[in-house]
Amino acid sequence: MTETRKTTYREALNEGLREALQQDERVFLMGEDVGHYGGCFAVSKGLLEEFGPERIRDTPLSESTFTGAGIGAALGGMRPIVEIMTVNFSLLALDQIMNNAATYLHMSGGLFNVPLVIRMATGGGKQLAAQHSHSLEGWYAHIPGIKVLCPATMEDARGMLWPALLDPDPVLIFEPAVLYPMEGTLPEKPTPVAIEGAKVLHQGKDLSLISYGSSLHKSLAAAEQLAGEGIAAEVIDLRCLRPLDDTTIIGSVSKTHRALIVDEGWRSGSLSAEISARIMEQAFYQLDAPVERVCSAEVPMPYAKHLEEAALPQVETIVATARRMLNG
Amino acid sequence: MTETRKTTYREALNEGLREALQQDERVFLMGEDVGHYGGCFAVSKGLLEEFGPERIRDTPLSESTFTGAGIGAALGGMRPIVEIMTVNFSLLALDQIMNNAATYLHMSGGLFNVPLVIRMATGGGKQLAAQHSHSLEGWYAHIPGIKVLCPATMEDARGMLWPALLDPDPVLIFEPAVLYPMEGTLPEKPTPVAIEGAKVLHQGKDLSLISYGSSLHKSLAAAEQLAGEGIAAEVIDLRCLRPLDDTTIIGSVSKTHRALIVDEGWRSGSLSAEISARIMEQAFYQLDAPVERVCSAEVPMPYAKHLEEAALPQVETIVATARRMLNG
Amino acid sequence: MSKQLTDLEHDLALLRQMLRIRRFEEKSAELYSAMKIRGFLHLYIGEEAVAVGVAEALGAEDAVVATYREHGHAMVRGMSMRAIMAEMYGKLDGCCRGRGGSMHLFGVKERLYGGNAIVGGGLPVAVGLALADKLQGNNRVTCCCFGEGAVAEGEFHESMNLAALWNLPVLFACENNLYAMGTALELSESVTNLTEKTAGYGVPSAAVDGMDVVAVEAAAKQAVATIRQSGGPYFLESRTYRFRAHSMFDPELYRSKDEVEQWKQRCPIENLKTQLQQQGWLDDAKWAALEKEVADEVADAVAFAEQSDWEPVEELTRFVYSDREG
Amino acid sequence: MSKQLTDLEHDLALLRQMLRIRRFEEKSAELYSAMKIRGFLHLYIGEEAVAVGVAEALGAEDAVVATYREHGHAMVRGMSMRAIMAEMYGKLDGCCRGRGGSMHLFGVKERLYGGNAIVGGGLPVAVGLALADKLQGNNRVTCCCFGEGAVAEGEFHESMNLAALWNLPVLFACENNLYAMGTALELSESVTNLTEKTAGYGVPSAAVDGMDVVAVEAAAKQAVATIRQSGGPYFLESRTYRFRAHSMFDPELYRSKDEVEQWKQRCPIENLKTQLQQQGWLDDAKWAALEKEVADEVADAVAFAEQSDWEPVEELTRFVYSDREG
Numbered sequence A, B: 001m002t003e004t005r006k007t008t009y010r011e012a013l014n015e016g017l018r019e020a021l022q023q024d025e026r027v028f029l030m031g032e033d034v035g036h037y038g039g040c041f042a043v044s045k046g047l048l049e050e051f052g053p054e055r056i057r058d059t060p061l062s063e064s065t066f067t068g069a070g071i072g073a074a075l076g077g078m079r080p081i082v083e084i085m086t087v088n089f090s091l092l093a094l095d096q097i098m099n100n101a102a103t104y105l106h107m108s109g110g111l112f113n114v115p116l117v118i119r120m121a122t123g124g125g126k127q128l129a130a131q132h133s134h135s136l137e138g139w140y141a142h143i144p145g146i147k148v149l150c151p152a153t154m155e156d157a158r159g160m161l162w163p164a165l166l167d168p169d170p171v172l173i174f175e176p177a178v179l180y181p182m183e184g185t186l187p188e189k190p191t192p193v194a195i196e197g198a199k200v201l202h203q204g205k206d207l208s209l210i211s212y213g214s215s216l217h218k219s220l221a222a223a224e225q226l227a228g229e230g231i232a233a234e235v236i237d238l239r240c241l242r243p244l245d246d247t248t249i250i251g252s253v254s255k256t257h258r259a260l261i262v263d264e265g266w267r268s269g270s271l272s273a274e275i276s277a278r279i280m281e282q283a284f285y286q287l288d289a290p291v292e293r294v295c296s297a298e299v300p301m302p303y304a305k306h307l308e309e310a311a312l313p314q315v316e317t318i319v320a321t322a323r324r325m326l327n328g
Numbered sequence C, D: 001m002s003k004q005l006t007d008l009e010h011d012l013a014l015l016r017q018m019l020r021i022r023r024f025e026e027k028s029a030e031l032y033s034a035m036k037i038r039g040f041l042h043l044y045i046g047e048e049a050v051a052v053g054v055a056e057a058l059g060a061e062d063a064v065v066a067t068y069r070e071h072g073h074a075m076v077r078g079m080s081m082r083a084i085m086a087e088m089y090g091k092l093d094g095c096c097r098g099r100g101g102s103m104h105l106f107g108v109k110e111r112l113y114g115g116n117a118i119v120g121g122g123l124p125v126a127v128g129l130a131l132a133d134k135l136q137g138n139n140r141v142t143c144c145c146f147g148e149g150a151v152a153e154g155e156f157h158e159s160m161n162l163a164a165l166w167n168l169p170v171l172f173a174c175e176n177n178l179y180a181m182g183t184a185l186e187l188s189e190s191v192t193n194l195t196e197k198t199a200g201y202g203v204p205s206a207a208v209d210g211m212d213v214v215a216v217e218a219a220a221k222q223a224v225a226t227i228r229q230s231g232g233p234y235f236l237e238s239r240t241y242r243f244r245a246h247s248m249f250d251p252e253l254y255r256s257k258d259e260v261e262q263w264k265q266r267c268p269i270e271n272l273k274t275q276l277q278q279q280g281w282l283d284d285a286k287w288a289a290l291e292k293e294v295a296d297e298v299a300d301a302v303a304f305a306e307q308s309d310w311e312p313v314e315e316l317t318r319f320v321y322s323d324r325e326g
């Protein structure tokens, strides 16, 4: 058996960064407060001391330009990791991400690929209100030319960065901010992780709970509760939001004949809609009931705790919806 | 009978602008080249001469700031119309649109609404390649706090602006660039137009073609072709992409039992996914076949004509898909 | 030269305002630890002279756009401690019904347009408010407060240019506290003298000791007078320092305790207090009375916030769109 | 002072390059009307001295990031007319297999990183290329060409600051042709002397007559020498003019025919040609031979483009992601 040890999601990310910086001289990290501050959410803590200011670069507050500089540095032979503090600020860099990073390879007819990794914190649950709490990773998954990852487990938190850096094309990694303090175990030795494919984390025959990120943990909790009621839910961690793993999704739904998607994005136009549409297209005749969705309320996130909780997907809502789907 | 006259989609928009500027002193237009150039796509032609440089304001190339200035001017009592030349450039202003325009009312607990209208050209079909051809209106429709319109007819081109200006909240109007030269007729006297609700433009019992913008015209052409084959397609113009008109959509699908959504957005995560998901949720038991989608290929738009055509929804694809849906 | 009586009374008023901010925020920090306040909480402690001084140059008709570090700005605009504290509690009687929290204070009669938590995000909005005034013939000023970190954002550049190009009455009030979170000014700007930034836009500028409220007031009045006369923008840099961490999650690895201590010697409240004492205008009793008054006001605000109701959950999606027609 | 033989031969080479661009673009305009080329087509006619002069200062190892008005830049970097023309035809033998078109020319051996059609969008990319060089210890320069309209974009400001702050070898080559589409410089910048913009970043700058290729070359060489010595950025403004419309859809309402005519008097090609003629270095026969050579090259490029194949439609979604591993 492999040795394991206790750690946190935050430390797992930190380890992933450290390993990448050790393994490849071309790798460097840049973003706001990644260095002297110790990382906005302490993810990059200690790296400045270990790798120095050339490779751990504090940037000015210039999201568009340091993201674009990441693109340029990638074109120039480096393997940059650009950190954008929070997904809301990435809107300032969206021109560079969509109009440049995602299009260079295609516009140039295959001449110039952009091996860039962009990481950012995402999601609500910390009472940070309407300018710091959105879950836009599913929205980003609309853009061809980029890949979109969302690690929800310790293994993925540590392991996804390296293959993302090996990928010849831009990869966006979204880290749900509420998961940073999450505790768990990791094998002592890093095990390779793929950056494609969903994973079935919990088997079940009655209903597929399809989820990712922080909602995954709510789905797992819901599955446990449902198990107590005699309902066997299968829980899928999407992991990779673009491209989506249709095989795993459709395979599960073909077995359970019922699907509930849990997605922290605002409901309309969220990733959950795409998954529902794909199930419609690929497994319509397998369904015993319409696919349903538990998403965030369509509201810029309110600050007050009770309102924020009401806005976000919660275990009770997942359980109640699943129960209704089976019994009703 | 009301008098009608021939005009173009472009002129209809121009008329709508002129009428709004005449009716309300607080209305002004600002954006790149709206004045001296005569409007990038000639939509604002002649307005500078008529209303002067205070109300027809050429801006520097500063998308983020002139959009944000529109927000501020709206807060300050004006009724600004901000023109962003092309949807791709709006990415530079997305921070202002999502983090400010869409959130002010909520963050302030209802104190400050933002009566702002933002117009922009959208879509492919003009061989403008990967940085000028995207159809992001469906993507924008994900954002709570804004309304999203897409006029596809002469009436809407002329009529949607005024109610959008009367709306207390930010309204985004997307103008498919390929439609500017489209010819049609308009009643001499402007008739009031609502900025909510979809419209059934063509009745049919066999299949619902749900569409908007430039794809609407392709859907209408497809319906005509299908009629020749004995298939009666109902064609819906969504008109308003946020909020969506579930009643009309579900009503039609409940009648036809089959739905095909035609949407120029990139397939994954497009508005078509949301519509499919809603039909799944609200009309699953009415469906005789899975809902299908004809969308753009997931590719940054190529320049070459044959490739661009292959990337965009086309009448033949709509017809073929509809046919397949009906014949098995 | 001995000051006039009215001047000294005025100084006392400034001192009082600064003390109100200080004590209110000290209490807020406590309440954060007690988990009554959550989310991000950014304290203005050490920087009070800036908001207080600048506010003196503005009238009730003028507008203010501030950042997430804006409790002080809300107060000097006349917002009650009650409304702010209740907001930070997330309560219905908060200025934004609990939807905004510490980073998003808004007020209609205060003409406070946020509380904006996107660095630089308030600059274009301020330009637009000034544009509205210009188009409507209002003789008003819009004051945009922002940290020196925001100077690196593209929106700073675009906003300076647009305000200058269109000659709009914006007071760009830069609060240079030397750090943007943990990033020192030298790590974010190639030219660290910020007043040199404005030549490229033709915008007049000045820098002032942001630890001296009287100096800030004078500089701000000068700035606003220039704006009212020219109709155009002005850039005022107040050189200041935050005594506390950036927010409640900051281990402060990026600066030395010594540096912080040295700046604390320049505490705007202590300094003005000492001056007034030396001039014989403030004795211990008067000071104690002032402290008492402020402490009472803070206590009252806390009590108010404690008692206030929560917005019913059913109202969650209210204020996504307006209830009424425009 | 009479010039050296080599200088004159060099001038002749410059003239030839400018003529190649001119004739190529004249043909392109024709082909646009003939609907062989579609989309947006932005001609560089009138501005040839800028790209040609700047290119002389760069080596093959240096990189260039250009805009949508970049046929000339591609040519001076050594891209064949064939590859460019085929690209504008949308053909497989185009430099980007027909996927980019006129606005998106790329070349690996030319180190041409676009052809960027987002105004200002290439600036951060250029900064990043220079950063890569610095981190890898390469002694290379990245030249970013952009119009004066881009100066208003936030990315200009951010990029200037970052390049200066990190001391990166970027040549900011501003092509000031006085208009951004139909927006005159006075309508877009509060300070129209663009070299004054750079003081706020501590970036050295110079302006040069962009209608004089020899002057541009000298200024660019000076700029690049400064960059190679300091390791840091430089801002060079070339004052020029486009003789044609902004694109093929421009009624040119925003400027007078007179103004255009006056600038045409300063045609960089005519002027150098006249000079060389006066100096006795260019006779009619030589000029005719040059014209013929260029005309042949253009005709060859058109023939090549005509004959080239189309990318099979089945390849539509290729190059959205790489075929290979990184």
Ligand SMILES: Cc1ncc(C[n+]2csc(CCOP(=O)(O)OP(=O)(O)O)c2C)c(N)n1
Binding pocket: A032, A061, A063, A085, A089, A092, C069, C117, C118, C119, C120, C146, C147, C148, C149, C150, C151, C175, C177, C179, C180, C181, C246
């Ligand atoms: C666009 C954006 N990027 C990053 C952040 C995260 N952030 C919040 S405050 C801050 C520092 C800002 O510093 P400064 O402008 O100097 O203001 P100060 O906090 O010192 O008052 C940062 C980086 C943000 N809120 N918005």
Ligand SMILES: Cc1ncc(C[n+]2csc(CCOP(=O)(O)OP(=O)(O)O)c2C)c(N)n1
Binding pocket: B032, B061, B063, B085, B089, B092, D069, D117, D118, D119, D120, D146, D147, D148, D149, D150, D151, D175, D177, D179, D180, D181, D246
């Ligand atoms: C961000 C962005 N906004 C607007 C446009 C539309 N546009 C294309 S070229 C142009 C004018 C740019 O002028 P300038 O930078 O001076 O370059 P020039 O065309 O004169 O060479 C505009 C507004 C664009 N391509 N990108």
Ligand SMILES: [Mg+2]
Binding pocket: C147, C148, C149, C175, C176, C177, C178, C179, C180, C181
């Ligand atoms: Mg600061």
Ligand SMILES: [Mg+2]
Binding pocket: D147, D148, D149, D175, D176, D177, D178, D179, D180, D181
């Ligand atoms: Mg120009």
